[in-house]
Amino acid sequence: xxxxxxxxxxxxxxxxxxxxxxxxxxxxxxxxxxxxxxxxxxxxxxxxxxxxxxxxxxxxxxxxxxxxxxxxxxxxxxxxxxxxxxxxxxxxxxxxxxxxxxxxxxxxxxxxxxxxxxxxxxxxxxxxxxxxxxxxxxxxxxxxxxxxxxxxxxxxxxxxxxxxxxxxxxxxxxxxxxxxxxxxxxxxxxxxxxxxxxxxxxxxxxxxxxxxxxxxxxxxxxxxxxxxxxxxxxxxxxxxxxxxxxxxxxxxxxxxxxxxxxxxxxxxxxxxxxxxxxxxxxxxxxxxxxxxxxxxxxxxxxxxxxxxxxxxxxxxxxxxxxxxxx
Numbered sequence: 001x002x003x004x005x006x007x008x009x010x011x012x013x014x015x016x017x018x019x020x021x022x023x024x025x026x027x028x029x030x031x032x033x034x035x036x037x038x039x040x041x042x043x044x045x046x047x048x049x050x051x052x053x054x055x056x057x058x059x060x061x062x063x064x065x066x067x068x069x070x071x072x073x074x075x076x077x078x079x080x081x082x083x084x085x086x087x088x089x090x091x092x093x094x095x096x097x098x099x100x101x102x103x104x105x106x107x108x109x110x111x112x113x114x115x116x117x118x119x120x121x122x123x124x125x126x127x128x129x130x131x132x133x134x135x136x137x138x139x140x141x142x143x144x145x146x147x148x149x150x151x152x153x154x155x156x157x158x159x160x161x162x163x164x165x166x167x168x169x170x171x172x173x174x175x176x177x178x179x180x181x182x183x184x185x186x187x188x189x190x191x192x193x194x195x196x197x198x199x200x201x202x203x204x205x206x207x208x209x210x211x212x213x214x215x216x217x218x219x220x221x222x223x224x225x226x227x228x229x230x231x232x233x234x235x236x237x238x239x240x241x242x243x244x245x246x247x248x249x250x251x252x253x254x255x256x257x258x259x260x261x262x263x264x265x266x267x268x269x270x271x272x273x274x275x276x277x278x279x280x281x282x283x284x285x286x287x288x289x290x291x292x293x294x295x296x297x298x299x300x301x302x303x304x305x306x307x308x309x310x311x312x313x314x315x316x317x318x319x320x321x322x323x324x325x326x
Contacts, residue, residue: 004035005053009065050076066090100298119288256284
């Protein structure tokens with residue numbers, strides 16, 4: 001068994017075939033990495049491969065693909081203490097971007113060899129983890145409709161997403177929910193709920209990004225009552241993995257909370273994958289649960305960002321903190 005296992009999603013981004021794997025294997029060799037390279041056909045095979053690597057004593061397991069692939073392999077790595085590497089081969093690659101991991105494949109491979117370990121938080125809902133975000137309402141509905149059109153009508157991902165979004169606008173769906181945090185229960189009716197692993201930027205050029213992934217909190221964004229045009233904007237932002245401006249949402253930050261509805265089960269998105277879950281939905285953050293290999297230069301930047309957040313005067317008690325009143 002080699003000390004490093006690299007698991008690649010055969011369907012990531014524009015596709016990853018045998019020739020692409022040979023190119024990746026050459027890059028791993030150039031970086032001096034003694035790695036086993038596995039081209040996995042689906043999520044089950046990714047998870048099984050990661051588990052086998054841990055059982056056989058691997059000192060690093062890396063995932064190559066989009067955010068869904070990264071999530072699948074990371075779900076095995078959480079709590080293990082073994083280094084987790086990221087090769088961003090997907091379309092959006094939010095987790096890699098927020099950690100400063102290079103998007104160029106050659107540079108990302110070199111990061112596996114030269115990077116340093118950083119312990120980051122993960123979010124969890126009903127024992128399912130998410131590295132970026134989870135959402136309820138509009139986004140899971142659009143994803144399910146999009147995937148149905150891809151399967152039945154053969155449409156591409158983005159055309160199917162457009163038709164699914166238009167269908168959602170016709171339905172104009174709203175979700176009634178009860179949010180419980182620190183013993184207090186709040187009732188809300190909203191089309192879109194977004195839960196972030198740590199705090200998302202909602203202003204400026206870096207909107208939809210995170211400066212910090214180790215602050216030990218979840219951020220919850222509840223969309224205010226929008227017009228259909230506002231709902232369209234939420235849908236587009238959700239499909240791109242981003243948020244709107246701060247004025248569009250009520251925002252709460254805590255280390256955990258519970259969401260309940262009159263539905264016994266609810267479709268929940270985690271890092272773009274939709275799962276039907278029993279209610280209530282119990283969210284919590286798991287501080288420092290994942291050890292990710294990142295460029296050494298990003299560690300100092302992360303420390304500066306964390307210091308700025310904690311000294312800004314906005315966050316005196318982020319474990320039960322409401323920035324905009326719910």
